[in-house]
Amino acid sequence: MSAKTLYDKLWDAHLVREEEDGTALIYIDRQLLHEVTSPQAFEGLRMTGRKPWRIDTNLATPDHNVPTTDLTGGVASIKDPVSRIQVETLGMNAREFGITEFAMGDIRQGIVHVVGPEEGATLPGMTVVCGDSHTATHGALGALAHGIGTSEVEHVLATQCLIQKKMKNMLIRVNGQLQKGVTPKDVVLAIIGKIGTAGGNGHAIEFGGQVFRDMSIEGRLTVCNMAIEAGARVGLVAVDERTVEYVQGRPYSPKGDDWDKAVVAWVDLTSDEGAHFDKVIELDGSLIEPQVSWGTSPEMVVDINGFVPDPAKEPDVVKADGIQRALDYMGLKANTPMKEVPAEYVFIGSCTNSRIEDFRAAAHVLKGRKVADSVELALAVPGSGLVKQQAEAEGLDKIFIEAGFEWRNPGCSMCLAMNADKLPAGKHCASTSNRNFEGRQGAGGRTHLVSPEMAAAAAVAGHFVDVRDYL
Amino acid sequence: MDKIVKMTALVAPMDRANVDTDAIIPKQFLKSIKRTGFGPNLFDEWRYEDVGQPDSDNSHRPLRKEFVLNQPRYQGAKILLARENFGCGSSREHAPWALKDYGFDVVIAPSFADIFFNNCFKNGIMPLVLDESIVDGLFQDVFAQVGYELTVDLESQKIIKPNGEKIPFEIDAFRRHCLLNGLDDIGLTLAHQDDIKAYEAKHKQEAPWLFA
Numbered sequence: 163m164s165a166k167t168l169y170d171k172l173w174d175a176h177l178v179r180e181e182e183d184g185t186a187l188i189y190i191d192r193q194l195l196h197e198v199t200s201p202q203a204f205e206g207l208r209m210t211g212r213k214p215w216r217i218d219t220n221l222a223t224p225d226h227n228v229p230t231t232d233l234t235g236g237v238a239s240i241k242d243p244v245s246r247i248q249v250e251t252l253g254m255n256a257r258e259f260g261i262t263e264f265a266m267g268d269i270r271q272g273i274v275h276v277v278g279p280e281e282g283a284t285l286p287g288m289t290v291v292c293g294d295s296h297t298a299t300h301g302a303l304g305a306l307a308h309g310i311g312t313s314e315v316e317h318v319l320a321t322q323c324l325i326q327k328k329m330k331n332m333l334i335r336v337n338g339q340l341q342k343g344v345t346p347k348d349v350v351l352a353i354i355g356k357i358g359t360a361g362g363n364g365h366a367i368e369f370g371g372q373v374f375r376d377m378s379i380e381g382r383l384t385v386c387n388m389a390i391e392a393g394a395r396v397g398l399v400a401v402d403e404r405t406v407e408y409v410q411g412r413p414y415s416p417k418g419d420d421w422d423k424a425v426v427a428w429v430d431l432t433s434d435e436g437a438h439f440d441k442v443i444e445l446d447g448s449l450i451e452p453q454v455s456w457g458t459s460p461e462m463v464v465d466i467n468g469f470v471p472d473p474a475k476e477p478d479v480v481k482a483d484g485i486q487r488a489l490d491y492m493g494l495k496a497n498t499p500m501k502e503v504p505a506e507y508v509f510i511g512s513c514t515n516s517r518i519e520d521f522r523a524a525a526h527v528l529k530g531r532k533v534a535d536s537v538e539l540a541l542a543v544p545g546s547g548l549v550k551q552q553a554e555a556e557g558l559d560k561i562f563i564e565a566g567f568e569w570r571n572p573g574c575s576m577c578l579a580m581n582a583d584k585l586p587a588g589k590h591c592a593s594t595s596n597r598n599f600e601g602r603q604g605a606g607g608r609t610h611l612v613s614p615e616m617a618a619a620a621a622v623a624g625h626f627v628d629v630r631d632y633l
Numbered sequence: 634m635d636k637i638v639k640m641t642a643l644v645a646p647m648d649r650a651n652v653d654t655d656a657i658i659p660k661q662f663l664k665s666i667k668r669t670g671f672g673p674n675l676f677d678e679w680r681y682e683d684v685g686q687p688d689s690d691n692s693h694r695p696l697r698k699e700f701v702l703n704q705p706r707y708q709g710a711k712i713l714l715a716r717e718n719f720g721c722g723s724s725r726e727h728a729p730w731a732l733k734d735y736g737f738d739v740v741i742a743p744s745f746a747d748i749f750f751n752n753c754f755k756n757g758i759m760p761l762v763l764d765e766s767i768v769d770g771l772f773q774d775v776f777a778q779v780g781y782e783l784t785v786d787l788e789s790q791k792i793i794k795p796n797g798e799k800i801p802f803e804i805d806a807f808r809r810h811c812l813l814n815g816l817d818d819i820g821l822t823l824a825h826q827d828d829i830k831a832y833e834a835k836h837k838q839e840a841p842w843l844f845a
């Protein structure tokens with residue numbers, strides 16, 4: 163048998179049938195549902211009188227529209243009627259079809275991509291789908307995870323399968339050791355800066371090399387989360403002891419005999435020696451510096467000690483034009499040192515960076531320090547009720563509050579501003595989220611993507627700084 | 634999805650080119666959580682005097698009397714006769730959802746926008762492409778005769794006029810098969826349900842913890 167990549171193995175293990183033109187039916191082990199992309203899928207089932215194929219593979223939680231302030235009024239307290247109806251509809255659909263939902267008020271409620279791994283609901287070797295492009299996150303556990311559209315959500319509900327064509331294999335190897343103060347977020351931003359937002363188009367990306375072997379599972383989740391920002395629907399990290407250790411004992415993880423069998427099966431979830439990758443990119447991890455984005459696409463990043471780029475120095479006219487447009491939107495002048503860019507808002511949260519390690523890292527920087535007076539709002543938004551609970555048990559909430567942060571309830575929040583948390587026009591925000599598109603965090607808002615540590619340091623300084631000066 | 638084999642129905646004429654998806658269903662209705670219920674807002678801006686909102690009570694809104702779908706003679710039409718490039722604009726499925734919900738099963742035009750054309754099939758609407766001159770002729774017939782009906786026979790791939798004249802049409806064999814059998818993507822996949830069940834049995838053996 164020829165050598166296979168991890169992606170090849172996961173694909174082969176879930177192939178139900180394949181047509182001559184390569185169109186295949188892939189069996190899905192887990193579907194995560196949230197309120198924005200599922201209503202029409204359930205509606206479709208009702209219209210056609212179809213039932214979910216396997217109810218127990220589905221798990222629902224509202225996240226995008228959930229307020230992060232007071233939750234005591236429950237769903238009824240959501241002011242925007244459109245948001246409220248979406249959240250209510252998820253609950254009604256879950257009840258009607260018998261699907262488990264972690265509703266508002268449930269300690270397990272949170273951002274789907276934080277909740278899945280946390281509950282052991284997404285496991286190594288699984289196929290995972292969700293009507294959300296950041297589903298790639300779950301690949302950090304050695305699962306094949308796809309973001310899908312609403313008609314596909316319905317298709318998976320009704321058939322337990324997804325119609326897919328196989329992607330190509332890409333390996334991004336990051337060798338060596340990271341410097342102190344350089345985080346998984348910096349690694350993935352540096353990768354996107356190098357290969358661009360279309361670099362992974364049509365490929366499943368496996369992240370390999372010493373840096374990922376040494377990285378915690380939460381760090382790997384951060385990296386795979388942003389595979390989509392590199393153009394790839396799928397990001398993967400091979401299973402190792404850390405993965406197994408992370409998964410063990412979680413509510414949905416296998417128990418007893420099943421656990422023993424699962425662990426044996428998971429050992430094989432790595433790319434074979436000599437497996438063929440269509441594209442290989444190598445980076446030296448020891449050279450990666452803390453990153454900060456300056457523009458309106460995740461590939462527009464520089465080292466913190468770098469400068470806002472100058473379109474005049476870009477020979478390609480189309481690119482120069484793109485740089486100029488981004489600078490105009492961001493209100494930045496070419497050649498400005500990144501350290502002089504203000505951070506008027508700070509947002510620590512989103513499915514990229516809202517896990518317990520993220521809050522520990524940020525709290526480490528904030529401890530005994532204060533948010534600068536020039537900062538108008540600093541938000542800390544845990545990814546789930548359980549992350550929040552854990553952080554509070556460790557006293558991290560106090561560190562944030564004493565520093566001048568608002569300590570909020572879980573949800574997507576200012577990552578895309580579907581709820582009430584919005585970045586005002588013209589304001590610069592140090593954000594741990596994943597997209598710095600125009601208007602993403604609020605109409606006219608100016609997002610700078612950074613790690614939680616870098617966001618915390620920017621909050622203290624009132625502008626972007628090298629976090630290594632704060633450690 | 635409903636099967637479409639052969640139907641005889643009233644025809645409504647939409648006598649303008651490049652009807653886009655925003656005209657078919659304006660964007661304020663896209664926030665809905667449903668794919669049904671768009672019918673009352675089909676062609677909303679052309680149909681009503683005021684600007685519709687998702688929570689408007691459409692039964693009380695002032696109608697533009699001259700708009701074709703508001704004319705008594707076209708009530709109950711299931712076939713829409715249209716001009717070139719029908720359905721241009723966005724890729725969202727709301728446009729076919731609205732047409733279907735209103736009651737249209739067939740749209741006849743000299744040409745359609747690509748994505749809209751595909752979305753029609755996904756939602757049980759038959760988009761039929763006929764020569765410009767033939768479409769012209771049909772428009773004249775429809776205007777000339779109140780209660781003008783056409784028969785669309787998918788089996789024999791012919792449109793039959795009230796006078797018995799037959800107009801053949803082309804349709805992709807696979808699409809035709811889907812419409813005749815009422816199959817959408819899900820229906821097609823479910824046609825392989827034995828394969829899915831066989832896979833599932835094997836998967837359960839190999840990874841029992843996924844079925845615990």
Ligand code: SF4
Binds near residue numbers: 273274573578595
């Ligand atoms: S946190 Fe942001 S990126 Fe993640 S699922 Fe929510 S909205 Fe999407």
